[in-house]
Amino acid sequence: MASLACYVSFAPIRCSSNRDNNPNNQQLNSMKINGTSAMSTTKIEGLTQSSTGLGTTLVAVTSRAETEYNTNTKEQTRQNIPTEKQLVDPYRQGLIIDNGVGYRQTVVIRSYEVGADKTATLESILNLLQETALNHVWMSGLLSDGFGATHGMMKNDLIWVVTRLQVQVDSYPIWGEVLEVDTWVGASGKNGMRRDWVIRSHETGHVFARGTSTWVMMNQKTRRLSKMPEEVRGEISPWFITKKAIPHDASLKIKKLDDKAKYVTTNLKPKRSDLDMNHHVNNVKYVRWMLETIPDKYLESHQLSSITLEYRRECGRADIVQSLCDPEEDEVQQGNDINILNGFSLPSDILVGRGLMGSFDMGPMKFTHLLQIKGERENEEIVRGRTTWKRKISTIPFSI
């Protein structure tokens, strides 16, 4: 029941040309488990805290809010977090589905969630994943203080940390479009959890995007990864289901870039507004830093079709960040995502993009990314990323 909280880590994905499996059919594939091998005793300095310190945060905020707003109203009353499982939330437009364990929320793409081309931005989509995940926990009656931790987790000083997140966007919803976001959780190894999402058109059922993420528990005091206590397993395992949003998740390891990367942006400094409740840089900022390192000309003619992040350590206000980005130039020679057409082997994206004739001048379709903190003696990895891209069909300039 973890949420996709302040930090998300994403991992390598392939851009498959056949994503049209119906996620409504629960698939009984055995799950692929990522990033859970170092469980229980390894001290992980860098992993993200998803609910650390919120007790203190609550005290501070309550004090301020009570004085200014209503001395008789407590923050918890204002938030009104359910203490028992709810089947429907009229305000969040949420609904428990999938035999009582999955969550569906209806959302409308808002005017400020779209970019210059009137389609939802990747950042908006990532925000919706976080929001629906938290609302799932909200509805479950298990939500304690903080970002997605259950009562049993709070009792054991445990928080969720995310090790990987992968999002595939087949097409982008537009301003005013009504969506359904489904999310659910499953086991990931003995002590981990997977959270998946599918974003569909409410009207047609067309799938816009799918996501999957992997989570483990950390003791927020010792900062060591933890086994899942039986108490917590008892809370969350009844919510586990086996279907997967991305059935053929290959989980390719993302290679680590070094200073030879083709594109490098240096001296990136977090701003106050980039910080989340834990005073760490939020995920959307990571993605922005990564994408802004890709040349503009490329971004204008391509759209992102998938992103994977593997999270290594958090980034605070004082850190100075470097964003490295390297194209994968050898696309045509790779075995993945190949279609055969008239004797040519081409990435399927190229066929979607401009057809055969236009396929040779379009540049790379994949990039590897790294955000790191530039240290005096050595650099520290924040997050590795991998993005895949499609060429936009229409690149008619928009009038001003």
Add this chain to the structure above:
Amino acid sequence: MASLACYVSFAPIRCSSNRDNNPNNQQLNSMKINGTSAMSTTKIEGLTQSSTGLGTTLVAVTSRAETEYNTNTKEQTRQNIPTEKQLVDPYRQGLIIDNGVGYRQTVVIRSYEVGADKTATLESILNLLQETALNHVWMSGLLSDGFGATHGMMKNDLIWVVTRLQVQVDSYPIWGEVLEVDTWVGASGKNGMRRDWVIRSHETGHVFARGTSTWVMMNQKTRRLSKMPEEVRGEISPWFITKKAIPHDASLKIKKLDDKAKYVTTNLKPKRSDLDMNHHVNNVKYVRWMLETIPDKYLESHQLSSITLEYRRECGRADIVQSLCDPEEDEVQQGNDINILNGFSLPSDILVGRGLMGSFDMGPMKFTHLLQIKGERENEEIVRGRTTWKRKISTIPFSI
């Protein structure tokens, strides 16, 4: 029926200690009209376009969307903009109120809309103003292509431009809190329009924030301000009501800062993700640039209680921006917002903030702002701003 679109201009406000008038009571105050004196023939190079070029945008987006998503589904079907007035929108949780002319939307503060202190950010509040304004027009059946333009406006090549926006935030809603946002429009002079908002707690009716804005029409081809054609007046004047969200709007002119301003941030460059549908820098970015020029230490111990922007010209991707900020040091001597307590004259905010004893070490409570494009020969004003602040009651550091 204009929306608060991509650009908003805000103007000087005073932080009043008595904001508890009930906006449900329609007030028959005569309206204050701002910025409409140069109507109809003056060529205004700098004013913001709120729907310029969206015809072209639609063509481009439709082409892309149709091919990738569903060749039989048109963008307009996906957006499903009503062609007749609707009284209820279940997806947007919107409702026509105020005898059929006002709009109320229920919204929940989302996890990613709050900052490090768990309260909604000013940016989130500005986004909600834009969203509810557009949804009001959406419900009216008058919305044509673009950001808030009516059918009659489109026919006459007219777009809305905003000249001023003022927002007062008495207290900030928290994560998960359910709000009601009311918005409505009124006349502003012969050819202008005012749009107001009130944001309340759904549970208690407590008012968190109020906003007001002033709009005029511009011919998007000639870029001249325009009289309101009778056809358009016929569309929108039935929606006008006279009540005001901020009844005692003093509309102080914001002084123009020069290079002597105490705080200056230079070399601000718009990023791709800062651009809106018109490929202009969006408003939230303006506000960020303004606020980030205030020293961190001040921002950590104070919260913004009001902001006003007066918009002068748009800012594009290639512009290099300078953010100037100057504190108003002579607060105690000013005649505005004064309370008399034990013989001391003090701004009311100080009393709200830390009480009398702590009032002398808190620094300025108001700032004047200017964003400008640094030109070779002269600078060009983008937007003037004025912010007022309260000291936070509790500044206990949040744990990590």
